[in-house]
Amino acid sequence: MALDERYIVASDLEQYFVDKDSGLPLAGGTLTFYRDISRNTQKKVFQLSGSPPNYTYTAMPNPITLSSVGTVQNAGGDNEVIYYFPYTTDPLTGQLILDLYCIKVKDSNGVEQFTREAWPNVTASNDPTNEPFPIQNQISNPQFTQILINDGMSTTYAVQSATNQVFSFAPDWDFVISGTGNVIIQRIAIAGNSNVVTSPPYVLDVNVGSGITSCFLRQRMNTNSGLWASQISSQSIFLAGSLIAQNQGSGTTGIDMFYDESSGGSPILILSESVSTTFATISGATAAEIPASTNTDLGANGYIDIYLSFLTSSHVRISSIQVIPTLSSAGADLVQYDINSSNREQALMGDYFIPRVSAKETPNILTGWDFSLNPMQFGSSGNISTSAGYICDQTIAVRGSTGNVTFTRDTLTNGLEFTTAGTNDAFLLATYLSGQQAKKILGTKLSFNINSFKGSAGNAVTVRAYLFRGNSSAVIPTLPNFIGTISTDGTFTKNNIAGQGLNWTEVARSGLGTATATLGTATVNTDLNTTNFDYGFTGWQVIDSTEIGNTDKLCMIITYGYADSGTAIFLASGNLVQGDIPSRPSPQTPDEVLRECEYYYESTYPAGSLPNTSITNGSIIVPMTGTFEGSPSNRGRLFAKHFSLNWRVPKPISTPTMSFFTTIAGNAGNVAGAIFAGNVLITSGNLTMTDGANFTYLVNRSTKGCVFNPAIGTFLLSASTTDINIDAFIQFHLVIDTRLGILHT
Numbered sequence: 001m002a003l004d005e006r007y008i009v010a011s012d013l014e015q016y017f018v019d020k021d022s023g024l025p026l027a028g029g030t031l032t033f034y035r036d037i038s039r040n041t042q043k044k045v046f047q048l049s050g051s052p053p054n055y056t057y058t059a060m061p062n063p064i065t066l067s068s069v070g071t072v073q074n075a076g077g078d079n080e081v082i083y084y085f086p087y088t089t090d091p092l093t094g095q096l097i098l099d100l101y102c103i104k105v106k107d108s109n110g111v112e113q114f115t116r117e118a119w120p121n122v123t124a125s126n127d128p129t130n131e132p133f134p135i136q137n138q139i140s141n142p143q144f145t146q147i148l149i150n151d152g153m154s155t156t157y158a159v160q161s162a163t164n165q166v167f168s169f170a171p172d173w174d175f176v177i178s179g180t181g182n183v184i185i186q187r188i189a190i191a192g193n194s195n196v197v198t199s200p201p202y203v204l205d206v207n208v209g210s211g212i213t214s215c216f217l218r219q220r221m222n223t224n225s226g227l228w229a230s231q232i233s234s235q236s237i238f239l240a241g242s243l244i245a246q247n248q249g250s251g252t253t254g255i256d257m258f259y260d261e262s263s264g265g266s267p268i269l270i271l272s273e274s275v276s277t278t279f280a281t282i283s284g285a286t287a288a289e290i291p292a293s294t295n296t297d298l299g300a301n302g303y304i305d306i307y308l309s310f311l312t313s314s315h316v317r318i319s320s321i322q323v324i325p326t327l328s329s330a331g332a333d334l335v336q337y338d339i340n341s342s343n344r345e346q347a348l349m350g351d352y353f354i355p356r357v358s359a360k361e362t363p364n365i366l367t368g369w370d371f372s373l374n375p376m377q378f379g380s381s382g383n384i385s386t387s388a389g390y391i392c393d394q395t396i397a398v399r400g401s402t403g404n405v406t407f408t409r410d411t412l413t414n415g416l417e418f419t420t421a422g423t424n425d426a427f428l429l430a431t432y433l434s435g436q437q438a439k440k441i442l443g444t445k446l447s448f449n450i451n452s453f454k455g456s457a458g459n460a461v462t463v464r465a466y467l468f469r470g471n472s473s474a475v476i477p478t479l480p481n482f483i484g485t486i487s488t489d490g491t492f493t494k495n496n497i498a499g500q501g502l503n504w505t506e507v508a509r510s511g512l513g514t515a516t517a518t519l520g521t522a523t524v525n526t527d528l529n530t531t532n533f534d535y536g537f538t539g540w541q542v543i544d545s546t547e548i549g550n551t552d553k554l555c556m557i558i559t560y561g562y563a564d565s566g567t568a569i570f571l572a573s574g575n576l577v578q579g580d581i582p583s584r585p586s587p588q589t590p591d592e593v594l595r596e597c598e599y600y601y602e603s604t605y606p607a608g609s610l611p612n613t614s615i616t617n618g619s620i621i622v623p624m625t626g627t628f629e630g631s632p633s634n635r636g637r638l639f640a641k642h643f644s645l646n647w648r649v650p651k652p653i654s655t656p657t658m659s660f661f662t663t664i665a666g667n668a669g670n671v672a673g674a675i676f677a678g679n680v681l682i683t684s685g686n687l688t689m690t691d692g693a694n695f696t697y698l699v700n701r702s703t704k705g706c707v708f709n710p711a712i713g714t715f716l717l718s719a720s721t722t723d724i725n726i727d728a729f730i731q732f733h734l735v736i737d738t739r740l741g742i743l744h745t
Contacts, residue, residue: 006096007046007057008120010072010082017070017105020113025070028108032063035088036100036118043101046083047074053236057083086122098122137338139219139306140172140349142321143200145342147171147187154186154205159212171352174218176307181211188317196279197244200319201342203279205248207315217318218307222351225302226261226293228325236289241270242322243308246279248315255282255316256309257323262302264294270306270323275316285326300532357581364585365441365576366431366556367600368394371415372572373593377601380608381408384418384427387480388741391429392416393597396479396741399427400488403565412522413451413572418560420458420569426490426561429571432476432740433554435652438469441578442548446507447538448515449582450558451572453522458567463560465515465574466492467507467540470553474503479741483555490561504555509539519569533572536582598649602736611735616663620645621731622708646705651738654703659735 017026035041045064046057060074060082067073074080088099103116147170149155157167159177167175169185177183184207190196196203208215221227230236241257254274260267268291271284295302306323310316322338340348368374376392384391384405388398391407399405403422410417418427446467454461468483470476477483483501484494491514495501509515515537522533542551556576560569575585594607604618605611622643700707 006087007048007083007085008122010084014079014081015072017066017113019107025068026066026105026107026113027068027070029066029070029113030063030106030108030110031066031072031082032104032106034102034104036102039102043099044085045101046085047080048083057085084120086120137322137324137340138221139321139323140351141170141345143198143319143342143345144170144173144187144202144204145345146349149185149187151187154184157183157185159183169217171349172219174220176216176218177212177214179211179213179312181209183208183212183215190319196319197281198320198339200244203244203246203317203319205315205317206310207248208310208312210313212312215310215312216307217310218305220303220305222303223300224304225295225297225299227304228259228290229293229295230289230291236327238286238289238326239268239270240283240285240322240324240326241306242281242283242320243318244279244281244320245273245275246317247275247277248317249313253311253314253316255311255318257284258305258307258309259286259290259323260305260307261293261295262297262304264296265291279317281320357583360583361586362575362577362581362583364573365433365437365578366394366574367596368392368593369431369574369576370572370585370588370593371395372413373588373590374415375590375594375597375607376409377597377603377605377607379610381406383407385480388430388477388482389479390739390741393601394431394739396430396432396482397427398480398482398486400425400486402488410570413570415570415572418569418571420562420567421565423565424563425488426486426559428486428490428492428557428559429574430482430555430557433556434476434740435552438552438554441554442542442551444541444578445538445580446540447536447577447579447582448540448556449534449536449573449575449577449584450517451534451574451584452519453533453570454519455568455570456521458562458564461519461560461562461567461569462490463517463519463535463558464490464492465537466557466559467576468494468504468555468557469507469542469547469551470504470555471547471550472552474553475499476553476555476740477501486559488561490559492557492559504553507540507542507554509537510541512537512539522570534582534584538580538582595649598647599652600737600739602648602651604733604735611659611733612661614663615733616731619663619731619733642707644705644707645734647703647736651703651736653738655701657737657742658701658706659737661733661735663731663733 017029017031018024019026019029033043033045035043042062044059044062047060048055049058050056060080064072064074064082067077067079072080072082084101086098086100087096090097100122101116101119103119105113105115107113148168149170157165157175157177159165159179159181161180163178164176165178167177169175175183175185184205186205187202188205189202190200192199204217206215206217228237228239239259243255243257245255247253252274254272256272257270258267259270268286269284270286271282273282273284275282295304297303308318308321324338364370371392374392374395378390378392382391384397384399384407386399386401388396391397397407400422402425403420405421405427406419408417409415448465448467450463450465452463477500481500483504484492486492494504494506517535519535520533542548556574558574562569573585575583577583603611604620605613605615606617609615
C-alpha cells in the first residue's frame with residue numbers, strides 16, 4: 001500500500017527517554033498505549049516496513065520495552081519510530097472517528113515516569129482524513145428518490161427458469177435475477193425522526209425468494225470502458241464502497257458489492273459484509289488497486305457495472321449506496337457518506353434523463369424526412385444521378401462521379417438504403433424550406449438528429465450536415481441545378497453562380513464547425529432501436545436582425561463520404577427541431593406524412609407507382625353522354641358536362657403544373673396544364689372513334705383544385721343502326737406538382 005497520512009509519526013528521527021530522577025537512559029523502561037477516553041483499554045501503535053511504493057504498517061508490542069540506551073525498539077530489538085493511528089470505527093455509522101492516545105511511561109521497575117494525554121494533537125479542524133479524498137459519490141440515485149415501479153406498494157419480479165433476466169427498477173438501477181421464483185421489492189419512505197443513519201428519504205426493501213439462484217441490483221455506467229483502471233504504479237486506484245442496510249429476516253445475512261467491466265476481467269469485490277437487524281453502515285474497499293483494464297469494448301459499447309449481490313432467501317432494506325475512487329485501500333474507512341438532498345440527487349440524474357430526453361421524439365420541421373413513412377410517390381427504388389433530382393418526396397439527391405449509388409426502401413428500418421458502386425466518393429441529400437415554413441424558425445437555435453448507420457461491409461462512412469439560408473434575392477435553383485457541389489470526401493461547397501448558390505449563405509454553428517460523425521456499424525437488428533446510431537448536432541441559428549428580416553429560404557443538406565464499393569448505408573430519419581436538444585421525429589401515421597408531401601406533389605397513382613404506367617387503380621373516370629344522328633355516314637356525338645376536381649391537400653400556388661396520363665402505358669396527355677386531350681373508352685355499343693383523342697378540356701386551376709369545361713367529340717358507327725346504347729367515359733391519371741426546384745421557386 002501507499003503511504004498513509006493518517007498514521008502520525010512520533011518524532012522526526014528518534015526518541016530518547018531518560019529517568020525522571022537521575023537523567024540517565026531509561027534502560028528497560030516501558031511505553032504503554034491506551035485509548036484516551038478509556039484509559040484501561042489498550043490501543044495499538046505501528047511501525048513502518050516495506051519498500052516504495054509498497055509499505056506496510058505493522059502493530060508493535062504494547063507495551064514497548066525500551067532499549068538499554070532508552071530508545072524505542074521493536075520486538076526483534078531493532079531501532080524503530082512509532083506511528084500512531086488516532087482513529088477508531090464508529091459502530092453505528094461504520095466510519096472513522098478521532099480516537100486519541102493516552103501514553104504511560106514507566107521504568108524497568110514499574111515506577112511511573114510521566115503520562116501524555118490526548119496524544120497526538122489532532123482535532124476535527126486539522127484531521128488529515130478530512131483532506132486527501134474528496135467525497136464525491138459516483139452512484140446515481142443512491143437513495144432511490146426516483147423509481148419506475150408503483151410507489152407505496154410491493155412489486156413482484158417473477159422469474160421462471162431464467163438466466164440474468166433484467167428488470168428496470170429505477171433510473172440507473174436494474175435488477176438482474178436468475179433462477180425460478182419471486183423477488184419482491186418495495187420503496188419505503190423514512191421519516192426524519194426515525195433517525196436512520198445518513199437520513200435517507202427512502203429505503204429499498206428487497207425480499208429474495210428461495211428458488212432464486214442470484215439476485216443483483218446493478219448500476220451501469222455507460223461509455224466508460226476501463227473506468228478507474230490503474231495505469232501506472234503511482235496512480236493506483238482503489239474503490240471504496242458503502243451503504244446502509246438492515247436485516248429484515250430471522251437469520252443472518254450479508255451483502256456483497258462488485259465492480260465489473262463489460263468485457264475482459266472478472267468481477268472485483270469491493271465489500272462483503274454481514275447485515276445487522278438495525279440500520280447501520282457497512283463499508284469496504286478493494287483489497288488491491290483496480291488492475292489495468294482488459295475491456296475491449298469501444299465508445300457506447302463499453303461500460304462498467306457496480307452491483308450489489310443479495311443472498312437467496314434474504315430479506316433486507318438498503319439505501320445510501322456509495323462508491324468512491326481513492327488512492328488507498330483504506331479509503332472505505334476514510335470517507336463519510338456524501339450527504340445530498342433529494343433535490344440534488346435528482347439534479348445528478350442527468351446520465352439517465354439526458355439521453356432519454358434526447359431520444360424523445362419531436363415534430364420534424366422537415367417534410368418527409370422520417371424516411372420509414374416517406375410515401376416515395378416517384379417509385380421505391382432507383383439510382384442517384386450526377387445531376388440533382390428528386391429520389392423521393394421532398395428529398396433531392398446528387399452523387400459524385402466515380403460510381404453509381406442505388407437507393408431502395410430497406411427492410412430493417414423501412415427507411416432508405418443506399419448501396420455504393422464506386423470508391424472514394426460521396427453523395428448528398430437535401431431539402432428546401434421556403435416562405436412561412438422557413439421564417440417561423442428564424443431567431444431560435446436549431447438542432448439536427450440523423451438516425452443512420454452502415455452495414456458490415458466497407459470501411460468508415462462519414463456523414464456531415466449543413467444548413468444554408470437564402471436572402472430575398474436568392475432563388476431555389478431549377479433542377480438539375482443545385483446551390484453547390486460535393487467533393488469526394490463528402491465536403492459540401494456552395495457555389496456563387498446566379499440562379500444557384502448566389503445569395504445563399506451557410507448558417508454557422510456558433511463556432512462548432514461542420515457537423516460531422518463517423519457512422520456506426522449495425523450487425524444485428526436489435527441494435528436499431530438503441531441510440532447508438534443517433535448523431536445529434538446543435539448550434540445553428542439566425543439571430544442577426546438584418547439576416548432574420550432578409551431570410552425566406554433554407555436548405556438542409558446531409559452528405560455521405562465513403563471509401564468502398566458495396567457499402568450499404570442506411571438512413572432512417574433526419575430531424576430538424578427548434579432548441580438545443582436533437583431528437584428523432586415524432587411518430588406520425590402514413591396518411592399524415594402523405595398529406596404533408598402532397599402539399600408539394602399529389603398523384604392519383606397508387607403510392608410507389610410511377611406516372612405513365614398502365615394502372616387503373618386510383619384513376620379519374622368522367623362519364624360522357626352520346627347521341628346518334630345517323631347521318632352523314634352513321635355519325636354521332638359525345639358530350640361531357642362541367643366537372644371539377646378538388647386537391648386532397650391545398651397547394652402553395654394557384655398555378656400548379658398538371659400532368660395528365662391515360663391508363664394505357666406510354667400514352668401521356670398534354671402536360672402544359674391548360675388543355676387536356678383525353679382517351680375515350682367505349683364500354684358498350686359497336687362504336688369506332690374517329691377523333692376521340694382530340695376531346696379537349698379547358699382547365700381553370702387554383703390552390704384548391706381545378707374545373708374542366710365541357711368538350712365534344714364525335715364517333716362513327718361500324719354498322720348502320722338507329723337504336724344503340726351509347727355508354728362512354730373518359731379515364732385518366734393526374735399529377736399536380738409544385739415541388740421546390742421544379743416549379744415553386
